[in-house]
Each structure stands twice: as C-alpha cells, then as structure tokens.
Amino acid sequence: MFNACLGFTGARTDKMSIANEYKGRLPKKILDEVASLTQGSSEAKVRKLLEEASREYEQAKVEPGECVGIISAESIGEPGTQMTLNTFHFAGVAEMNITMGLPRIIEILDGRSEISTPMMEIYLKQPYSKGKDLKEVTLAIRQTLLKDIVSEFLINVADFSIEVKLSQERIAEIGANISSIAAAVKQAAKGYNVSAGKDSLVLKKKERDNGINALYTDKEKIKQISIQGVKGITQVLPVKRGDEYVIITAGTNLKEVLSLEFVDDSRTVSNDVAEIAKILGIEAARQAIINEVFKVIESQGLNVDIRHIMLVADTMCNLGVVKGITRYGVVSEKASVLARASFETPIKHILNAALIGEEDKLDSVVENVMINQPTPVGTGLPGLVTKVKR
Amino acid sequence: MPEVYLNSKFVGHIDEPRLFVEKMREGRRRGSVGTQVNVHFDEQQDIVEIECGKGRARRPLIVVKNGQPLLTERHIRQLERNEITWKDLIEQGVIEYIDSAEEENCYVAFFESDLTPEHSHLEIAPQAMLGLASALVPYANFNQSTRLNAGSKNQKQALGLYVSNYYLRMDMDVNVLQEPQVPVVQTAIHKISDYQKHPAGQNIVVAIMSYKGYNMEDAIILNRGSVERGLARSTYFRPSIAEELRYAGGLVDEICIPDKDVKGYKSERDYRLLEDDGVISAESQIAEGDVIIGKTSPPRFLSSLDEYSLSSSTRRESSVSVKHGERGVIDFVLITENEEGNKLVQVRVRDDRIPEIGDKFTSRHGQKGVVGLVVPEGDMPFSATGIRPDLIFSPHGIPSRMTISHLIEMVAGKVGALSGRYVDGTAFDAEPEEKLRKELLNLGFRENGVETFYSGETGEEFQAKIFVGNMYYLKLKHMVANKLHSRARGPIQLLTRQPTEGRAKEGGLRLGEMEKDTFIAHGASLLLKERFDSDKTLVPVCEGCGTIAIHDEFKKKSYCPICGDNVEIYFVEMSYAFKLILDEFKSLCIYPKLVLKSKY
Numbered sequence: 001m002f003n004a005c006l007g008f009t010g011a012r013t014d015k016m017s018i019a020n021e022y023k024g025r026l027p028k029k030i031l032d033e034v035a036s037l038t039q040g041s042s043e044a045k046v047r048k049l050l051e052e053a054s055r056e057y058e059q060a061k062v063e064p065g066e067c068v069g070i071i072s073a074e075s076i077g078e079p080g081t082q083m084t085l086n087t088f089h090f091a092g093v094a095e096m097n098i099t100m101g102l103p104r105i106i107e108i109l110d111g112r113s114e115i116s117t118p119m120m121e122i123y124l125k126q127p128y129s130k131g132k133d134l135k136e137v138t139l140a141i142r143q144t145l146l147k148d149i150v151s152e153f154l155i156n157v158a159d160f161s162i163e164v165k166l167s168q169e170r171i172a173e174i175g176a177n178i179s180s181i182a183a184a185v186k187q188a189a190k191g192y193n194v195s196a197g198k199d200s201l202v203l204k205k206k207e208r209d210n211g212i213n214a215l216y217t218d219k220e221k222i223k224q225i226s227i228q229g230v231k232g233i234t235q236v237l238p239v240k241r242g243d244e245y246v247i248i249t250a251g252t253n254l255k256e257v258l259s260l261e262f263v264d265d266s267r268t269v270s271n272d273v274a275e276i277a278k279i280l281g282i283e284a285a286r287q288a289i290i291n292e293v294f295k296v297i298e299s300q301g302l303n304v305d306i307r308h309i310m311l312v313a314d315t316m317c318n319l320g321v322v323k324g325i326t327r328y329g330v331v332s333e334k335a336s337v338l339a340r341a342s343f344e345t346p347i348k349h350i351l352n353a354a355l356i357g358e359e360d361k362l363d364s365v366v367e368n369v370m371i372n373q374p375t376p377v378g379t380g381l382p383g384l385v386t387k388v389k390r
Numbered sequence: 391m392p393e394v395y396l397n398s399k400f401v402g403h404i405d406e407p408r409l410f411v412e413k414m415r416e417g418r419r420r421g422s423v424g425t426q427v428n429v430h431f432d433e434q435q436d437i438v439e440i441e442c443g444k445g446r447a448r449r450p451l452i453v454v455k456n457g458q459p460l461l462t463e464r465h466i467r468q469l470e471r472n473e474i475t476w477k478d479l480i481e482q483g484v485i486e487y488i489d490s491a492e493e494e495n496c497y498v499a500f501f502e503s504d505l506t507p508e509h510s511h512l513e514i515a516p517q518a519m520l521g522l523a524s525a526l527v528p529y530a531n532f533n534q535s536t537r538l539n540a541g542s543k544n545q546k547q548a549l550g551l552y553v554s555n556y557y558l559r560m561d562m563d564v565n566v567l568q569e570p571q572v573p574v575v576q577t578a579i580h581k582i583s584d585y586q587k588h589p590a591g592q593n594i595v596v597a598i599m600s601y602k603g604y605n606m607e608d609a610i611i612l613n614r615g616s617v618e619r620g621l622a623r624s625t626y627f628r629p630s631i632a633e634e635l636r637y638a639g640g641l642v643d644e645i646c647i648p649d650k651d652v653k654g655y656k657s658e659r660d661y662r663l664l665e666d667d668g669v670i671s672a673e674s675q676i677a678e679g680d681v682i683i684g685k686t687s688p689p690r691f692l693s694s695l696d697e698y699s700l701s702s703s704t705r706r707e708s709s710v711s712v713k714h715g716e717r718g719v720i721d722f723v724l725i726t727e728n729e730e731g732n733k734l735v736q737v738r739v740r741d742d743r744i745p746e747i748g749d750k751f752t753s754r755h756g757q758k759g760v761v762g763l764v765v766p767e768g769d770m771p772f773s774a775t776g777i778r779p780d781l782i783f784s785p786h787g788i789p790s791r792m793t794i795s796h797l798i799e800m801v802a803g804k805v806g807a808l809s810g811r812y813v814d815g816t817a818f819d820a821e822p823e824e825k826l827r828k829e830l831l832n833l834g835f836r837e838n839g840v841e842t843f844y845s846g847e848t849g850e851e852f853q854a855k856i857f858v859g860n861m862y863y864l865k866l867k868h869m870v871a872n873k874l875h876s877r878a879r880g881p882i883q884l885l886t887r888q889p890t891e892g893r894a895k896e897g898g899l900r901l902g903e904m905e906k907d908t909f910i911a912h913g914a915s916l917l918l919k920e921r922f923d924s925d926k927t928l929v930p931v932c933e934g935c936g937t938i939a940i941h942d943e944f945k946k947k948s949y950c951p952i953c954g955d956n957v958e959i960y961f962v963e964m965s966y967a968f969k970l971i972l973d974e975f976k977s978l979c980i981y982p983k984l985v986l987k988s989k990y
Binding site for chain 2: 065066067070071073074350351354359365369370371372373374375376377378379380381
C-alpha cells in the first residue's frame with residue numbers, strides 16, 4: 001500500500017525495500033509524508049531523507065529518566081490557572097448549561113461516578129440523520145413521565161383508587177394514545193388494577209391492608225412512571241451539524257440509546273466516563289477521558305499537548321477500572337508508604353503501614369526528596385558501574 | 391397590609407404606607423421626629439422600615455419641594471455672614487441626612503438645572519458622591535471608577551506631614567516627607583480639608599516617554615539631579631523601647647552597660663556607643679548589631695542558680711540592638727518611668743531616605759510605579775527651553791488603564807506652574823480642558839502639551855514630540871530599604887535545623903513544593919539534593935535493629951541503645967527533618983526500622 005503511494009513505476013522492488021527498511025524505525029504517518037514529498041525523487045535522495053527523518057525521530061523521543069509525570073502535571077496545571085468561565089450556555093435552550101472549565105476537569109480527573117451535567121451526542125443512521133422522522137426520533141429518546149402528561153390526580157379514599165386525568169394536548173404532543181399509556185402504567189404499577197377511560201386512567205388498589213397513607217406514597221411513585229423514551233434522558237435537542245442532524249441530550253443512558261435501531265452506535269458518545277467504563281470497557285473510558293479533558297482545554301483557547309492528557313488518562317485506567325487522581329484513587333495505589341503519607345491523610349497511611357509492617361523501598365521520587373537523597377530521575381538515575389577496589 | 395419594622399423589629403401594620411412614610415419625613419423636617427430617623431418603604435416586600443440605630447452610612451442632601459430646592463440664596467448669604475450654621479439648616483429641614491435604604495425612595499437631581507417637580511432631593515455638590523480620599527483626585531470624573539479607587543488607596547500610603555508634632559512623638563514606623571508641597575492642581579476638598587497644612591507630595595515635571603527599557607512594566611525613571619536637589623527625600627523614624635521590669639523575688643532588670651561575665655555578652659565593640667547610664671547618646675551613627683540600650687535581666691529560671699556555677703553573675707544580657715539590615719542616627723533619647731514606676735527608656739532612631747531604585751511612587755490617579763533607574767542629570771532628555779524632567783513615566787501605562795485625568799493634570803499643572811496660580815480640578819466642576827489648552831498656547835507652548843525633546847546623551851532631537859507637564863507626585867511608604875533581603879548562611883530553627891523564615895529573622899527564601907517540582911522536571915536530581923542540604927545530618931544507625939544509635943564523641947565509640955555495642959553502626963546521611971519524623975513515629979509507638987544497604 002505504501003509503495004502505491006510512492007507512485008514509482010520502475011524499480012519497484014528497490015523502493016519497496018527502502019521503505020521496508022525504515023518500517024520499524026519510523027511511524028507510518030512519517031513514512032507516508034516522506035513518500036508524498038519525494039515523488040519522483042532518486043533512490044539516494046529518498047534514503048537520505050529517511051535517514052535524516054529517523055535521526056530526528058530518535059532525538060524527539062522521551063529519554064530514559066525524563067520525568068514525564070511532573071512535566072504533564074505542570075503542562076496541564078499551568079494553563080489550568082488561566083481557566084475562568086465555568087458554564088457554557090447552550091444557544092436557544094433554557095436550563096441547558098454544561099459544566100465546563102476547571103470544575104469539569106476536576107470532575108473528570110477525580111473520576112467521579114456521578115457528574116454534574118451528563119450529556120450525550122447521538123448520531124443517527126441514514127435516512128434519519130438527514131432529518132427523516134426527526135420528531136418521532138426525539139420523542140423516542142426523551143423520557144416522558146406520567147406526571148408530564150397529567151392534568152390532575154384524584155384520590156378516591158372510599159374505594160382505594162387513584163384517578164389520573166390526562167391532558168389531551170400533552171398526549172398529542174408526545175404522540176402517544178391512551179391505550180399505550182395504560183399499558184405502560186399497568187406494567188409499572190404493581191398491586192393496582194388499571195382501567196382506561198376516555199381521557200383518564202383509574203388505578204384501583206388490589207389490597208387494602210396498608211391503609212390510606214400507602215395510597216399517597218403510591219401516588220408519588222405513580223407520578224414517576226415512565227411512559228415512553230429512554231430512562232434518564234430529560235431533555236433532547238436536535239442540532240444540525242454539517243449536513244446531518246445530531247441529537248444532544250441532557251442525561252445519559254448509553255446502554256439503551258445504543259440499542260435503538262435508528263442510532264448510529266459507532267459515533268454516539270456520552271460524557272459520563274464512569275458509564276462508558278461500565279458499558280464499553282476501560283479502553284473506551286480512557287479515550288473518553290482524553291477527549292473530554294482535551295475538549296475543555298480546547299474550548300478555553302489553551303494549548304496543551306494531547307500526550308500529557310493521555311498520560312493522565314493512562315494512569316487513571318491502567319488498573320482496569322477508572323481511578324480518580326485523589327487519595328482514594330491512584331494515590332492509594334502507590335507502593336511507597338512515605339509517598340502516600342505525603343499526600344493527604346498521612347496518619348492513616350502511617351498507622352496502616354505500621355499494622356502490617358510495610359516496607360518502603362525508597363525507589364520513587366517523593367520518598368527520596370523527603371529523606372534528602374538523590375531522586376531516581378534525570379541525573380540521579382545513573383549509578384556507578386565500576387567496582388572500586390578497597 | 392404592609393408591615394412596619396422599627397430597627398428590624400416588627401412593630402405593627404399600617405394601611406397607607408406611602409402616606410405614613412411621607413408624614414414621618416415631614417415630621418423630621420418640622421422637628422417633631424428626630425433628624426437621625428430614616429424611613430423607607432419597600433414596595434416589593436411591602437414593608438416599611440424605620441431606622442434610628444447607629445452604624446448606618448448617611449449623607450446630606452438638599453430637600454426639594456415642587457422642583458424648587460429649599461436651600462435659597464438667602465441661606466447662603468446668611469451662611470457667609472456666619473449668621474446660621476450647618477446645624478440650623480438641618481433643623482430647618484433644608485438639608486437632611488439620608489441613609490442607604492431611604493435613598494431608594496428618593497429621586498436625587500445631580501445639578502440644579504436638572505430639577506423637575508418629581509425630584510425629592512438635590513445633591514449639595516456633584517462631587518459629594520465621592521469620599522474624602524477619592525475627592526482628592528483632580529479631574530476624577532474623567533476616570534474609570536476602579537482607577538479612582540486605586541488612586542485614593544495610593545494616596546493613603548503617601549508620605550507627608552502626618553502630624554506637625556511628630557518631633558515630640560514616639561510613633562512606630564513612621565515617615566515624614568522633608569519638603570512637602572501643596573499641589574498646583576487642587577480640588578475643592580483640598581481647601582476644605584486644610585490640605586495645605588498636611589501636604590503629602592511634590593509638584594514635579596513629568597515626561598511621558600520610554601527610557602532604554604528601564605521604565606517597562608510601570609517602572610519610572612528619576613532624574614539624579616532632582617534627587618540630589620532633595621526630591622522626595624523623607625525621614626524614617628523607629629523608636630526602641632526598654633523597660634526595667636520587676637520579677638518575682640525582688641529581682642529587677644537593670645539598664646546599664648553589661649558586665650563582661652553576663653550570659654550572652656556581645657562584644658566590647660557593640661557597646662561602644664553607650665554612655666555610662668547604659669543608653670546611647672543622641673546623634674550617634676548606628677549600624678547593624680550596635681547596642682542602643684544596654685540591659686541585663688535576672689536568670690530566666692531561679693532554679694538555674696545552680697550550685698555548680700562559681701561565677702558571681704548569672705544575669706542575662708537583654709540589650710536592645712539595631713536590627714538586621716537597619717542603620718541610622720539616634721534622633722531622640724527619652725528617659726522616664728512607666729505607670730508602675732519602672733524606669734523606661736525610649737530611643738528614637740532616624741534614617742534619611744533618599745529615593746533609590748525600588749522605591750515606590752505614584753501620581754494621584756492610581757498610576758503607581760517603582761523607580762527603575764536614577765539617571766544622571768546630564769543623560770536626561772531635555773526640552774527646547776532646557777527643561778529636564780524630574781521623572782519619566784512610561785506611555786504604556788496609559789492606554790489599558792485609561793486614566794485621562796492623569797493626562798489632564800499634566801496640562802493643568804503645566805499651566806498652573808507657568809502662570810503661577812492654582813488650577814481647580816474638582817471632579818465634575820473643574821476648569822475645562824479647552825480653557826487650559828488656550829492658556830497654554832498663550833503662554834507660548836503647544837496647546838496639546840507636547841514639546842520638542844533632545845537626547846541627553848547625544849543631543850539629537852527626538853523624532854517624536856514628548857508630552858511633558860507638571861504633576862503632583864507622591865512617595866509611598868513602601869521603600870526598598872525596609873524590604874531588601876538576601877541570605878547565604880544564617881540562623882536556623884532549633885526544632886528542624888532548617889533556616890529561619892522571614893526578613894526580620896534573617897531567614898532563607900523557601901524553595902517550595904512547586905519549585906521542587908521544576909527541579910525534578912528538569913531531571914536536576916543532584917542539584918535538588920544539594921539545594922535541600924540545608925538540614926542534612928549524619929545519623930548513626932544500628933544495623934541490627936534499624937534505629938538511630940548513639941555516638942559518643944568523647945570515647946569515639948558508637949553503640950545502640952537496644953542492641954548494645956556488639957553491633958555494626960553506620961553513619962547515614964539524611965535530612966534532619968526526616969530524623970525528626972522518625973522520632974515522631976516512635977512517639978506514636980510506630981517502629982520505623984531502617985534497612986541499610988550499600989549504595990554501590
């Protein structure tokens with residue numbers, strides 16, 4: 001494939017061998033670029049260029065003993081001090097602002113399981129992505145609760161029943177009918193006989209042993225019955241992006257949304273890292289962390305190399321579960337007692353270490369700073385190889 | 391029905407809140423209600439609030455009825471003839487004090503010409519909306535409010551004549567400007583507040599231009615000639631106090647030249663300036679370490695009068711000496727006694743403060759800056775008439791801060807200085823800029839204040855015309871002489887053996903956690919270790935039990951308190967702070983065992 005790009009007609013095998021020589025030493029992206037730049041050049045020139053490119057490439061690599069962690073921390077931390085704006089208001093829709101800026105970064109890096117503004121971007125399959133049945137699609141995604149379409153609740157104490165008066169307008173708005181609503185309620189309201197009227201439902205309690213108070217608590221539960229849509233998605237907003245429609249939602253439910261037949265499951269994303277880790281696995285969660293952090297940094301007009309963020313995401317995910325950068329997360333996984341103790345709750349770590357007789361190998365940075373020994377990075381890394389005769 | 395609250399306590403209901411409030415105010419003006427009472431009707435909350443408690447901010451306004459102010463020409467004439475006073479105007483209900491709540495119910499006209507029948511009050515003067523300090527800023531109405539705040543804040547830190555009897559006082563840490571001047575560009579408040587009796591700055595010639603980058607980032611350039619002629623010279627006073635305290639058991643401090651056998655005796659040299667009574671003489675030059683008041687105290691603990699000590703004196707040296715980095719001249723010596731009848735000695739030290747690089751200056755418009763360079767007079771740029779500015783201000787300080795008043799003051803000051811008069815720069819009511827420009831033109835200058843300037847070093851004419859004018863500049867109390875600090879070696883803390891903190895204790899400058907991180911990020915591991923060597927120690931460690939052993943320097947022998955002396959003991963280099971934390975672990979009943987291993 002690479003040789004095809006080179007576009008040589010003659011001496012095909014020669015050029016192929018040059019490229020193959022460098023295959024392990026240079027990434028494909030650079031090889032491709034060299035190829036496009038050297039169209040029609042002589043073999044010697046190509047070889048010279050590739051030689052120079054691989055030399056530069058070797059030089060750009062991180063050297064042994066380079067403190068990538070601290071450099072990442074500083075590279076993210078310094079621009080972080082410049083971030084100001086917290087929320088971002090979505091044009092056109094009230095009550096849909098998204099946590100952005102520093103609070104969002106903190107939220108992601110802490111590895112919170114519940115984030116403040118869960119969101120999804122749902123891409124649609126053809127032909128829905130072009131706007132076909134857009135209204136139906138959005139209604140199928142947005143969750144409608146019984147209370148959203150009810151005009152009145154009446155409690156009949158005498159025969160232990162709740163009459164639910166439905167609003168015809170709201171029903172028409174969500175494109176449902178009485179019988180489908182009745183079916184949904186019937187399924188959810190256990191312990192009640194549901195009968196549908198013209199524009200009302202009557203729920204009659206089967207057993208009367210819990211008294212009237214139970215009726216009131218049940219009423220609150222009945223309000224929350226889901227009529228249609230995906231659970232957890234409170235708002236939907238179709239947005240035209242390029243030549244297709246994308247649905248942005250408040251609230252996420254990856255599992256159910258991805259199983260909808262009109263949803264393009266290869267491009268649909270959630271911003272909830274914990275949910276992604278649960279549904280799609282740790283690799284997807286790692287990528288989600290990178291994307292979400294990078295999105296915030298980019299939106300603030302700052303410039304942070306993505307590799308710094310990747311390193312952070314890697315440390316958060318390398319145990320197979322998402323760990324936050326907190327004293328309960330990655331810090332608790334450190335091997336050294338002193339390193340753990342130097343970051344919040346020192347007494348807890350010292351006492352626990354004393355209980356099990358933990359040993360500190362002093363082979364990382366923080367411990368060695370504490371005891372004033374050279375840290376095993378940079379100039380502190382190489383040791384003396386020669387054995388000195390005594 | 392609206393509720394009525396008296397000083398935030400519920401007192402009842404009212405049917406006609408508007409009428410009630412109106413009647414209360416009428417009563418206040420007539421004299422049947424106290425003049426300190428304010429009423430306020432809150433329409434939104436539907437409550438009436440009556441306030442007469444202390445601690446409210448109130449301000450005076452002229453009462454307006456039917457579009458006519460109650461203050462008439464007749465009142466003013468009477469005031470001028472001293473027939474009536476301010477108090478009479480308040481009693482007559484012509485002027486009343488309004489608090490912030492009642493102000494919400496008022497409709498206040500700014501100028502008399504703005505009055506309509508709807509107005510309830512008229513400002514006494516538009517500048518009355520400014521406080522005392524911000525009203526001292528000339529042409530303040532040309533500025534952003536934030537700059538006005540900064541300007542008035544800076545003026546509070548200016549050196550001047552803070553009291554006229556400073557010579558008799560023993561105030562701590564005070565400065566007096568040696569040659570204070572009354573500003574050429576004044577405001578009404580300058581006259582009202584008797585500013586000429588306690589001025590705080592000097593009128594100087596300011597040019598707005600850059601000078602070789604030494605006035606970047608708000609720095610300013612001073613003319614050495616001006617400094618030598620006495621520009622912004624000030625005197626710094628700091629008293630030292632010593633008291634002969636009495637202790638239990640009839641023991642007393644004694645102010646005297648300490649004996650040589652006193653514990654903590656400094657050196658003969660340090661006491662050389664003391665008179666026979668143990669107090670320094672006036673007008674002696676003093677430098678760091680010199681003793682100002684010699685004093686000895688009885689031993690701190692009576693029990694330490696132990697039988698072993700054969701020496702007669704166990705008294706401690708407790709003299710007052712010149713602090714690190716300070717110098718000066720003894721200004722005044724006062725020997726008296728305090729309330730308990732103990733001998734009390736106060737010695738005031740005076741130090742001349744000539745402006746130097748690092749001293750802070752400001753104009754009255756929040757344009758503060760630090761001296762970046764003091765240029766020899768010959769090198770200062772000069773104008774066609776031979777004027778060399780006293781100070782060069784950077785043009786980059788102007789656009790982002792938008793202090794237009796700064797520029798107008800320069801023109802106004804120039805006019806005032808050239809024509810020998812004061813210029814009125816009262817906010818909202820100042821001499822107009824156009825008039826100043828015309829006057830400047832008539833005085834033979836360009837009306838916009840710029841002049842042709844020549845380089846002081848080459849004599850070449852500058853391509854650009856330079857904006858020069860006279861300004862009132864203030865020297866602020868932050869002077870480098872009080873702040874400059876560095877250390878290579880010095881005192882350490884007893885507990886951690888790390889350097890002390892702070893200038894007063896000759897402390898080190900901390901290399902903090904984030905600074906440490908930058909060393910690591912550079913991979914400068916060994917350099918970092920060296921930086922943190924300030925508290926390094928050699929600790930004998932027992933190989934057997936891993937605890938810190940004991941080294942007996944007399945017997946040249948080490949032994950372990952647990953394993954005895956038949957065990958290998960090695961000296962390990964570590965920070966004293968780490969040794970300390972190991973000891974603290976032991977106090978928590980945690981056994982920190984050091985496992986020793988050869989490094990190579």
